[in-house]
Amino acid sequence: IATKECQLKDPMDLFHSGQVVKICAPMVRYSKLAFRTLVRKYSCDLCYTPMIVAADFVRSAKARDSEFTTNKGDHPLIVQFAAKEAQVLCDAARIVCPFADGIDLNCGCPQRWAMAEGYGACLINKPELVQDMVRHVRNQIDKPRFSVSIKIRIHEDLKRTVDLCQKAEATGVSWITVHGRSVEERHQPVHYDAIKIIKQSMSIPIVANGDIKTLRDAEKVHHLTGADGVMVARGLLANPAMFAGYEETPLKCIQDWVDIALELGTPFTCFHHHLMYMMERITSKQEKKVFNVLSSTSAVLDYLNDHYGV
Numbered sequence: 589i590a591t592k593e594c595q596l597k598d599p600m601d602l603f604h605s606g607q608v609v610k611i612c613a614p615m616v617r618y619s620k621l622a623f624r625t626l627v628r629k630y631s632c633d634l635c636y637t638p639m640i641v642a643a644d645f646v647r648s649a650k651a652r653d654s655e656f657t658t659n660k661g662d663h664p665l666i667v668q669f670a671a672k673e674a675q676v677l678c679d680a681a682r683i684v685c686p687f688a689d690g691i692d693l694n695c696g697c698p699q700r701w702a703m704a705e706g707y708g709a710c711l712i713n714k715p716e717l718v719q720d721m722v723r724h725v726r727n728q729i730d731k732p733r734f735s736v737s738i739k740i741r742i743h744e745d746l747k748r749t750v751d752l753c754q755k756a757e758a759t760g761v762s763w764i765t766v767h768g769r770s771v772e773e774r775h776q777p778v779h780y781d782a783i784k785i786i787k788q789s790m791s792i793p794i795v796a797n798g799d800i801k802t803l804r805d806a807e808k809v810h811h812l813t814g815a816d817g818v819m820v821a822r823g824l825l826a827n828p829a830m831f832a833g834y835e836e837t838p839l840k841c842i843q844d845w846v847d848i849a850l851e852l853g854t855p856f857t858c859f860h861h862h863l864m865y866m867m868e869r870i871t872s873k874q875e876k877k878v879f880n881v882l883s884s885t886s887a888v889l890d891y892l893n894d895h896y897g898v
Contacts, residue, residue, distance in 0.1 A: 597664040598733040599689050600762060602633050602817075603793040608810045609633050609817030610831040611765075611795060612824055614668040614692070614739070621657045622854045623862060624665070626845050627824055631831040634664050634817075639694050641707070642671040642680035656684065664689040666737065670697065670707040672717070674724035681725050681736075690735025690762065693721055698741065698771045709741050709771045715752045719759045726760045735762035739797070739819075741771055742782050749782070750789045763793035765819050783813040795819050801826070803833045825865040837866045843898050846889070856885055863888065 602609045612619055612627045614636040624635040637656060644651040658665060667684045669691055671677035681691045695718060697708030711718055718738065725736050738756055742749045753764055766786055768778040778798035787794040796815035800806050801823040809818055823830055829841040845866065849859045864880055871879065875895070882888050892898040 597689055599634055599664040599666065599735045600733070602664070603763060608806065608815075609793075609795070610806065611817055611819040612636060613797065613819045613821035614639050614694070615821050615825070617858065618825060618862070620854075620858070621659065621662060622845075622849050622852045622858075623828070624662055625848050625852070626841070627828050627831070628661070629844055630829040630834075630841065632824070634666065635662070636666045636668050636692060636819075639668045639670050639697060640680075642669040642676050643673075645669070646676055646679045646683070652683065656687075658687050666690045666692050666735065668692040668694055668739070670694045670702060670705075671721060672706040672711070674721045677721050678724050678728045681729055681734075685729055685731060685734060689733075690737060691725065692737045692739055692765075693718065695738050695740045696765075696767050698774075703771075712740050712743060712749070712752055712771075715755045718752065719755050722756060722759045722761050737761060737763045737765065739765040739767065741767050741769055742779060742786075744770055746782050746785060750786060753786055753790055757790055757792050761792060763795060763816070764790070765795040765797050765817075766815075767797040769798060780809060780812045783809075783815060787814045787816075793817060797821075802830055802835065806831070825862070826868055828866065836869045839896055839898060842866060842892065842896065846892065846898060850885075856883075859885065860888060863892075 610631060610633045612632050612635040616638050619636055619638050640655045645655060665688045667688045669677060669680050694708050695711040702708035703710045722736055738761055756764060766783050768780055768783045783796045793816035795817035796809050796813045797819040800809055800818055800820045806818040827834060827837045829838055845862060879891060882891060
């Protein structure tokens with residue numbers, strides 16, 4: 589954990605600001621410190637770490653060092669955990685508590701490995717276990733401004749989702765992020781109507797997630813659902829400046845990514861992948877063929893300089 593204790597912000601203040609809260613989703617491999625630093629420069633209000641398996645994090649110092657790095661400017665920050673035992677989640681929360689502003693329990697990951705381990709989306713069918721985990725963290729972390737949130741998918745029978753959310757609210761969850769698809773759905777349209785019904789059934793903040801690609805989409809989803817915040821994953825990968833209202837990635841943002849990644853020592857593969865996503869819409873097929881097979885930082889820097897003056 590490469591940081592001193594830092595000035596922590598209360599993420600709940602964001603939800604009381606009267607503005608739609610703009611959130612960078614937890615993304616495996618991608619929502620790491622360098623990328624969080626970039627999106628914060630472009631009007632992102634709140635960032636999540638990638639999902640971290642709590643049991644590994646608690647057990648292994650090596651896992652802690654590789655999975656969680658932060659710094660003074662990286663706030664407000666939510667650390668997302670995969671967990672299925674209350675005490676393990678508490679132990680993980682206690683470790684990150686001095687450096688983060690809250691934790692989130694993943695109840696939405698549909699990947700087979702996660703479900704097989706009892707993590708992620710299978711928790712939406714275990715509301716009592718979710719309650720138990722939230723209650724434990726609430727009781728054991730004596731930091732009143734530390735948030736405890738959950739991120740879920742929806743059931744085919746929405747009454748079950750509303751019941752889960754109300755049970756979580758009763759145990760002191762700070763807010764709930766709803767990805768408006770069921771576990772089986774991948775690329776089907778998002779059920780914004782379901783998010784609206786959940787929002788109307790709750791008094792804590794609700795964050796809408798799924799298929800938000802532009803600031804206009806974010807505003808549209810806010811109006812459709814009444815959600816207090818919007819969480820974006822792929823839309824931000826393609827355009828880290830989208831929350832600032834840019835329709836496609838501006839060159840300034842590409843320059844900022846290069847500067848941040850070099851300063852923080854981002855590994856080449858990650859550095860390169862982010863650029864591929866960011867430049868997807870602004871490069872031709874031919875250019876992609878060349879750019880996507882570059883294999884060193886210096887080759888990428890030369891290419892950006894020659895083609896874009898970056």
